[in-house]
Every structure is written in structure tokens, then in C-alpha cells.
Amino acid sequence: xxxxxxxxxxxxxxxxxxxxxxxxxxxxxxxxxxxxxxxxxxxxxxxxxxxxxxxxxxxxxxxxxxxxxxxxxxxxxxxxxxxxxxxxxxxxxxxxxxxxxxxxxxxxxxxxxxxxxxxxxxxxxxxxxxxxxxxxxxxxxxxxxx
Amino acid sequence: xxxxxxxxxxxxxxxxxxxxxxxxxxxxxxxxxxxxxxxxxxxxxxxxxxxxxxxxxxxxxxxxxxxxxxxxxxxxxxxxxx
Numbered sequence: 767x768x769x770x771x772x773x774x775x776x777x778x779x780x781x782x783x784x785x786x787x788x789x790x791x792x793x794x795x796x797x798x799x800x801x802x803x804x805x806x807x808x809x810x811x812x813x814x815x816x817x818x819x820x821x822x823x824x825x826x827x828x829x830x831x832x833x834x835x836x837x838x839x840x841x842x843x844x845x846x847x848x849x850x851x852x853x854x855x856x857x858x859x860x861x862x863x864x865x866x867x868x869x870x871x872x873x874x875x876x877x878x879x880x881x882x883x884x885x886x887x888x889x890x891x892x893x894x895x896x897x898x899x900x901x902x903x904x905x906x907x908x909x910x911x912x
Numbered sequence: 913x914x915x916x917x918x919x920x921x922x923x924x925x926x927x928x929x930x931x932x933x934x935x936x937x938x939x940x941x942x943x944x945x946x947x948x949x950x951x952x953x954x955x956x957x958x959x960x961x962x963x964x965x966x967x968x969x970x971x972x973x974x975x976x977x978x979x980x981x982x983x984x985x986x987x988x989x990x991x992x993x994x
Contacts, residue, residue, distance in 0.1 A: 800994055815919055817986060820970035845993065857994060877994055883972065885986075886993035887920035898921050901990030 767841055769825045771816060773848040778858055785842050789862035792839040796869040797860045798877055804852025810891045814847045814856065817885035821845070828879045832861070835875065835912075836868040843876065845886065875912055881905045914943075914979065918957070919988035922964065925957035940966050940985065941975040963989055 768785070770776075778799055786795045802812045829841045838861060845857040859876045863869040880886075888899040917930045937943035944961075947954035958964060961975065967986040968977045979985075 817917070817919060817967070817970070817988070820967055820986070823970055824972075881994035882991055884993040885919070885967070885988065885991050887989065888992045889920070898989065899992045901992050905994075906990070 767826065767829050768843070769822055769829065770844045771818075771821050771825070772844065772846055774846070776844050776846070776855065776858065778855060781842065781844065781858065782860060785840070785860045785862065789839045791864065792862035792869075793864050794866035794869040795860060795862045796866065796873045797858060798873050799858045800856045802850050802852050802854050802856055805890075805892070807852075808892050808894075809852045810893065812850045812852075812856075813889040813891065813896075814850065815887045815889070816845075816847045820885050824884050825880070828876055828883065831879075832872040832875050836863065836872045837865075838863050838868060838872050841872065841876065843880070845880065845884065847886065878905070878908045878912065882909060914982055915984045917984065917986040919986065921989055922957050922987045926953050935979070937979055939975070939979060940968065940973070940977050943979065943985070944975065957987070965990060 782797050825843050832838060832841060840862045842860040859873050861869045861872040882905050890897050890899055913932050913934055915930060916933050918926050923929050935943055935946060937946050944958050948958050965988055966973055966975060968982055969984050
């Protein structure tokens, strides 16, 4: 398991290649990357706050849970915090499994849980001011399918 | 003494990211009630419990959770990761 909570940008290609190279026995690697939506140019920046200590533990627990549900060889989660511009990558998930169904399902599971159960909070900054992004009911509801 | 942390708009309303609180409250809910009576900024931050979450020693928990032996509490809005 590789979990990184960081302010710095990450290299999606390099991380994916390194991950794929070390997952012996895997036949499938699925990656997901989340980008900052620029809201048609209206977004000046996004500020992401998190709870150091709890964040890493919560993500590790999600990965452990995913490993009990699917046959995973390994998983990687990178999530950034701090000030990001529109179009920048916020986070990525990579999962590796013998077969693709497990890798896809585990990646979706991790995404759903990261949305609503990892202690991050987003604030959108625009010409109109700053506003905390509200949690969406659909994101909470998405957890029920697991 | 309990370390109490605040995040996002809860932090902004209370005005500090963390503080140490001396309390005899037995549960999270009792502490909230105590703080709300103490100062208006707490009343503002804790006014709508439906939009508030609590972590007890870095585990997501409930307002009924006991404070016995607890070292760290955190209050924050619903999380928006991903």
C-alpha cells in the first residue's frame, strides 16, 4: 500500500509506471485522477484543508477494507492539499489485481470513500469571494452501494 | 484536558484551529452544550448539528460518544475529498 498526502504536484505517469512495475502477479491496473474544475474560468483557485494524522489513517483503513472485499495485489492513493489552480490534479487512485473487475470495483470503492470519509475540505476562490464546497447527498448515497 | 481541533468553516467560526479545553463533560454532546453556553462563536459553529461531524481520537464518531480517556476531538463539516 502506498498512501501519500502532500502539497506538491504529482507525476501521474511516473507514479503509474512505477506502480505497474512493482505489482507482481497483477494482470490489471486501473487508475483514476481527479482534477480541479475551473467552472468555465470562474475559479481563481481551490484551497484544500485536511486533518493531518487522521487523513493518512482513514485512507489506510479504506485500502485495508478494499483488500478484504476484492482480490487486490496493491493499491496507491495520492491526495493533495493546499492551494491548487483550475485543471491541476488533486488526487489519484491506482489499484492492481489479477483481473480487471476487481481493480475497477476497488478503485470506485476507494473514490466513493475518499469523497465522503477522508477528512478533506475544499474551498473555492473566485472573483465573487470564497466558498466552502458543500458535501453532496449523491456522494453520501454512493456509499450505500458497497 | 482535551485537545479540540476545528476544520473548514467550523474553524473559521470559532476563530482558532485548535485549543485545549478543560471540561467535565461526559460525552461529546455535553461538551457541545457547554461550549455553546460559553460563547456566541461556539453557538454559531455548533448551531446545526446535522451539518457537523466529530472525530474522537481521529476516528469518525457520534455526538453520544464518551469523552472518558479521550485525548483529541475534532469538529468539522461533512468531508469533501476526492
